[in-house]
Amino acid sequence: xxxxxxxxxxxxxxxxxxxxxxxxxxxxxxxxxxxxxxxxxxxxxxxxxxxxxxxxxxxxxxxxxxxxxxxxxxxxxxxxxxxxxxxxxxxxxxxxxxxxxxxxxxxxxxxxxxxxxxxxxxxxxxxxxxxxxxxxxxxxxxxxxxxxxxxxxxxxxxxxxxxxxxxxxxxxxxxxxxxxxxxxxxxxxxxxxxxxxxxxxxxxxxxxxxxxxxxxxxxxxxxxxxxxxxxxxxxxxxxxxxxxxxxxxxxxxxxxxxxxxxxxxxxxxxxxxxxxxxxxxxxxxxxxxxxxxxxxxxxxxxxxxxxxxxxxxxxxxxxxxxxxxxxxxxxxxxxxxxxxxx
Ligand code: PEP
Ligand code: MN
Numbered sequence: 174x175x176x177x178x179x180x181x182x183x184x185x186x187x188x189x190x191x192x193x194x195x196x197x198x199x200x201x202x203x204x205x206x207x208x209x210x211x212x213x214x215x216x217x218x219x220x221x222x223x224x225x226x227x228x229x230x231x232x233x234x235x236x237x238x239x240x241x242x243x244x245x246x247x248x249x250x251x252x253x254x255x256x257x258x259x260x261x262x263x264x265x266x267x268x269x270x271x272x273x274x275x276x277x278x279x280x281x282x283x284x285x286x287x288x289x290x291x292x293x294x295x296x297x298x299x300x301x302x303x304x305x306x307x308x309x310x311x312x313x314x315x316x317x318x319x320x321x322x323x324x325x326x327x328x329x330x331x332x333x334x335x336x337x338x339x340x341x342x343x344x345x346x347x348x349x350x351x352x353x354x355x356x357x358x359x360x361x362x363x364x365x366x367x368x369x370x371x372x373x374x375x376x377x378x379x380x381x382x383x384x385x386x387x388x389x390x391x392x393x394x395x396x397x398x399x400x401x402x403x404x405x406x407x408x409x410x411x412x413x414x415x416x417x418x419x420x421x422x423x424x425x426x427x428x429x430x431x432x433x434x435x436x437x438x439x440x441x442x443x444x445x446x447x448x449x450x451x452x453x454x455x456x457x458x459x460x461x462x463x464x465x466x467x468x469x470x471x472x473x474x475x476x477x478x479x480x481x482x483x484x485x486x487x488x489x490x491x492x493x494x495x496x497x498x499x500x501x502x503x504x505x506x507x508x509x510x511x512x513x514x515x
Pocket of ligand 2: 276277446482483
């Protein structure tokens, strides 16, 4: 439930509503807005009675939040969440954000070349896994902390923000310290201990959809982050498991539109892991922007055939450049510009 206060509500009236909520055994979450304060009720398993709030001084409206996720929902917060990165790029606003880079950070030369490609093509965020959650324990597991330092070096050189995955609590601490956005991968979407830990960080988080997660499960996973205190959450649709092996996963394009309806959080599309095939990445990226994604995250590698992971889906540098140009055109028809570096 959400209680919106009148513009004229006093601090005492707001406190009184919070006290009643707490006395009922729930938690009150006051959210001061530009002109009025809203107070969220959390911690309730069943519907909360509206009676104690009706007619209270200072109360404007009492709104039932029907979805099982609360703070993530549009009912809770009708206005889109915007997240400003250190390089000035805003995610979730009018601009469409292009993120790009290799699947994994492999070496200084590989990453710096990829960063140059991304920046010159018009990308604003550099991706690259330093800690890799590989399906096989025998596959390349990433450079770890050294990979984070290489990402920071590329940020310094090109002004790109950096996003990289945290796979456990230990790597989450390192990633939170050095990256601009903490990525939570599909395999960890329902790792609730990790979600709770990352919720305590004061850094934007991108939560990828689990490979077999329903939209409700995905939004509830995001709720762990918001309810734990981190409101800077970005969702990422990266395809779900299907029966057809023509593509690596099935890009759930409609999920992007569904989530934009249900939630105020920004949504990024990952056509690389969705399709698994280089030739399909740009078309699916375009479809994602057309359906309302706030940006895309796309794998590109200076030499895809030598990539230590996900080579078949990595774009060649010229393909990445062409993709960004075509996204600019699609975004323009949606009346949105592509985000640019200052
Ligand atoms: C990745 O982004 O490199 C990755 C491992 O993606 P996902 O978690 O979506 O499989
Ligand atoms: Mn990958």
